[in-house]
Amino acid sequence: MILRAKKYVAALLVFVCVCMIFSPLTAYAAEDSSQHETVKVGFFAMDGYHVMDEEGNRSGYGYDFLRLMARYWDVDYEYVGYDKSWDDMQQMLEDGEIDMVTSPRKTPEREEKFDFSRPIGTNNGILTVRSDNSTIVDGNYSTYNGMRVAFLNGSSRDKEFADFADNKGFTYDPFYFDTTAEMEEALQSGNVDAIAATSMRKTNNERIVDKFDSSDFYVIVKKDNTELLDEINYAIDQMNEVEGDWKTTLYNKNCNGVQREHNKKLNNGLPILHKVPPK
Structure with a gap:
């Protein structure tokens, strides 16, 4: 009976020692996990x-x-x-x-x-047209007159482009889209003539004709x-x-602007345009 009790006490001590050894590691692991x-x-x-x-x-x-x-x-x-x-x-x-x-x-x-x-x-703003557009000539601002230009909703590029156009002396009609994909579809379908957007957007079957307003x-x-x-x-x-x-x-x-073939299939019909009068 005494021998059995001693074995029980010994086993209990071993269990306690194991808990004491591993409990700090467990606590540390829990703390580390909580920081992730x-x-x-x-x-x-x-x-x-x-x-x-x-x-x-x-x-x-x-x-x-x-x-x-x-x-x-x-x-x-x-x-x-x-x-x-x-x-x-x-x-x-x-x-x-x-x-x-x-x-x-x-x-x-x-x-x-x-x-x-x-x-x-x-980045900076870039003005792009379709690669096969020979009507709009880089830096020849008389050829920019009356352009239909796509902008992204919520972007500040429209205000900067307005200043750019005023400075260079040409007029344009702005159109607004929710996504860059919609702007690209509108350009490739001929529903707009140009896109004014960030240089972080990779161009697709487009030619960069001008840049404006560089910033962080x-x-x-x-x-x-x-x-x-x-x-x-x-x-x-x-x-x-x-x-x-x-x-x-x-x-x-x-985003290096390398021109690639526009391989996105257009949806049936033309994208919806949201035209806003120039301010």
């Missing part, structure tokens, strides 16, 4: 910047930037909104449906609603979300220190 966070990222479709194929494989400048940033930030991304417009992205961020979105430039209106990271690239672009978060912004800025600082000229590398890989 998931962030909802706005991922709107734009050829060259955000691309997702039919199998769900992602690519583009914005996607590569996020993957690079994850080397310096213990994070998982949840990509949200590929079927949404750029205008939708900003509203979703403001409403708290997503945590961050990349690519915007600073405007007074945006700075009232969002906080901006360190710069993550530089950023990651944005909801106003006063300082904790998330600090993590983003820390990762960008590490990238700037360790990764060399990563911005140029990503641009040359994804």
Whole structure:
């Protein structure tokens, strides 16, 4: 009976020792797991910047930037909104449906609603026409007169292009679309004559006839979300220190404006245009 009791006590002591040895590791693992966070990222479709194929494989400048940033930030991304417009992205961020979105430039209106990271690239506006358009001549602004120009809803490029046109002395008619794909379809179908958009958009069977307004672009978060912004800025600082000229590398890989055959099939009929009188 005594021998059995001794064996029981010995087994109990061994069990207690094992618990004491492994409990700190368990606690550490739990703590480490809790530090690994998931962030909802706005991922709107734009050829060259955000691309997702039919199998769900992602690519583009914005996607590569996020993957690079994850080397310096213990994070998982949840990509949200590929079927949404750029205008939708900003509203979703403001409403708290997503945590961050990349690519915007600073405007007074945006700075009232969002906080901006360190710069993550530089772009400019580009005016493109179809490759076979011989009527509009590069830099000959009299040939620009009366152009039907496509713009992206929610973008600030329309205001900059208005200043550009005023400075160069030509007139145009603006048309607005929800996605860059719709703008491209309108151009290739002849429903507009030109597209005024960011140089981050990869051109498709197009010719660049002019450039305007170069500026930096950023990651944005909801106003006063300082904790998330600090993590983003820390990762960008590490990238700037360790990764060399990563911005140029990503641009040359994804958005270098190499002209490709327009292989997207147009929907039946012409896309709907939203015409707005010039201001």
